[in-house]
Amino acid sequence: MDPLMRKPRDLLMPSLLALALSLAACGGTEQAPVPPLGAVATFEVAAADGATGRGWDGVVEAVRRSDLSAQTAGRVIAVEVDVNDRVAAGTVLLRISAVEQDAGANAARAQLRAAEASAAEAEQNYRRFAALANGQFVSKAQIDQARAARDSAAAARDAARAVVAQAAQQSAYTVVRAPFAGVVASRDVEPGETVAPGQPLMRVYEPRELRIEVAVPQTRAEAIRRDPRARVLLPGGREVTPAAVIVFPAADATSHSVNVRVRLPDLDPSPAPGTTAKVVFDAEAGSAGDGGAATVRIPLSAVAQRGELSGAYVKQGERLLLRQLRLGARVGDSVEVISGLQAGDKVARDPVAAMQALAAQRKQAGATDE
DSSP states (O other), rough: OOOGGGOHHHHHHHHHHHHHEEEEEEEEOOOOOOOOOOOEEEEOOOOTTTSSEEEEEEEEESSEEHHHHHHHOEEEEOOOOTTTHHHHHOOEEEOOOOHHHEEEHHHHHHHHHHHHHHHHHHHHHHHHHHHHHHTTTTHHHHHHHHHHHHHHHHHHHHHHHHHHHHHHHHHHEEEEEEESSSEEEEEOOTTEEEEOOEEEEEEEOTTTTTTEEEEEEEHHHHHHHOOOEEEEEEEEEEEESSSSEOSSSSSTTTTTTEEEEEEOOOOOOOOOOTOEEEEEEEGGTOSSSSTOOEEEEEEEOEEEEETTEEEEEETTTTTEEEEEEEEEEETEEEEEEEOOTTTTOOOEEEEHHHHHHHHHHHHHHHHHHO
């Protein structure tokens, strides 16, 4: 038969057969063995204790916090305190010029003296007319007019007293005092600046009264309400027991979560408001669902930091794999691993030694190939 007349299938058969033999030959070739790994100290990740509970992140905030704003217009002439200063209740924080306020107070007091004089004169006139009325020397209309003049003068005197009180309060606004004992958290003005009513001046907070609010799923709120025991993991590895745990009675209509307010005890040193912390509830111990599986902990020394990424060297046979980790709260010399490791994994204790052993293994593998 003429080769040009063969069917396409007959032409493809030799090529497919050669390809199959080639793949079979490749599949039968054994992979080059991995050179033995040098001695690397490891530890086995233990199963997480079911009594550790589940935590949620929150922000430390002050229970008593005062944002002081200007209540009168003027120029700042003195700032008596600075950021991080401890102040007692009533301590003068800053002073504002009081020229206009003092002038207004003096004018109000002068008007009050005039009103008091008019009121006294109207009272005397009324008494004279009342005495003459017994002898019918004045008419009833004259007595009514004297009584009305007396009452009007008394009302004007009372109004003048109110103006004096208002002017005195405006003068008092020029001296800003601490509303309670606390710490100055921020200062927003400098001497010489002109301020207007409502302009922020300073912020003061009470460091001994702090709290944390966390949002938990509505499915977990009832369990926490029944068992409000909790632990607070603060930055730096500190762990404290809260003074009180309050579960809000209603859920948020948008996020369908329930807020839990945790009151911190008196701490020294106290955490700064605005820092993050983790609240771990005993009622959530060993719970699953909603991401509530218990996590594991490893030593901080086993964590390899690469910029903003955290990882650990996991040993699998004669191989070392750098596995990325998502870390949680730090307690003492250990850190919580939210994801990336599980019970039974063998982790290198020293990331530097593991990296050196891995480099030596790769160098040995390259020498073997040559």
